[in-house]
Amino acid sequence: MATAPQADVGVFGGSGFYRFLDDVTEVTVDTPYGAPSAPIHLGHLGDRTVAFLPRHGAAHQFPPHVLPYRANVWAMHSLGVTNVFGPCASGSLQTHVEPGHFVVPDQLVDRTWGRPDTFFDGPLTHHVAFGDPYDEDLRQVAIAACRTESVTVHDRGTVVAVQGPRFSTRAESRWFGAQGWEVINMTQHPEAVLCREAGLRYAAIALITDFDAGLEGSGIPAVTQEEVFAFFEQNVETVRRVLFRALAADLPATRVDPAPGF
Numbered sequence: 001m002a003t004a005p006q007a008d009v010g011v012f013g014g015s016g017f018y019r020f021l022d023d024v025t026e027v028t029v030d031t032p033y034g035a036p037s038a039p040i041h042l043g044h045l046g047d048r049t050v051a052f053l054p055r056h057g058a059a060h061q062f063p064p065h066v067l068p069y070r071a072n073v074w075a076m077h078s079l080g081v082t083n084v085f086g087p088c089a090s091g092s093l094q095t096h097v098e099p100g101h102f103v104v105p106d107q108l109v110d111r112t113w114g115r116p117d118t119f120f121d122g123p124l125t126h127h128v129a130f131g132d133p134y135d136e137d138l139r140q141v142a143i144a145a146c147r148t149e150s151v152t153v154h155d156r157g158t159v160v161a162v163q164g165p166r167f168s169t170r171a172e173s174r175w176f177g178a179q180g181w182e183v184i185n186m187t188q189h190p191e192a193v194l195c196r197e198a199g200l201r202y203a204a205i206a207l208i209t210d211f212d213a214g215l216e217g218s219g220i221p222a223v224t225q226e227e228v229f230a231f232f233e234q235n236v237e238t239v240r241r242v243l244f245r246a247l248a249a250d251l252p253a254t255r256v257d258p259a260p261g262f
Contacts (some may be wrong), residue, residue, distance in 0.1 A: 070119060
């Protein structure tokens, strides 16, 4: 019987990141939760095997509220991944967090609904500890990668995950900002908590693409999808450099305490 492929580190990100890896192979993974967003691309960075999965699909066909999050995380787990980075385009809720900056969040607020967001729907029940939603060791790796690449990085911050696919109203945006939260995004929940349940270390790397609609004093019109995509494309090389710097760093060798069944 052929040995299943294995990987050391995983990335939920854009479909173009794997192009700069060596000896890339495409792997189809079956999961109890259906197919992941796309086949996983395995490649090599030095002596490290990296698994890339575009969270929105190869053609960006999955909007954030219907992403197969459980299948994506299960697939990474089944490949033996220990550490997962989640680069993501995000909006700013505070004037000092500007477009082009990076944020490595340390906290998360969930404002989504109806998404399958646990592996424990019964009869087995497990209440995962989630007071600190992001792995601190992996966060420090991401922060160091940003600084080494000379990008402006905020070494902590709270990301509020909204349902999407629509952007926030100005009133919603003002409310989020008034809580002191820095970043708004549509995919961090349940991606982060599912990684925690599976015992995978997870850190997000948020590229700020825009000021959110209700940001006081920004004087900007409401953001559009086209503007967000265009800004991300303009900065994708910077994201790639930061990510590859993190992937090549010393990473934790063991998973965190997995939930029962993992």
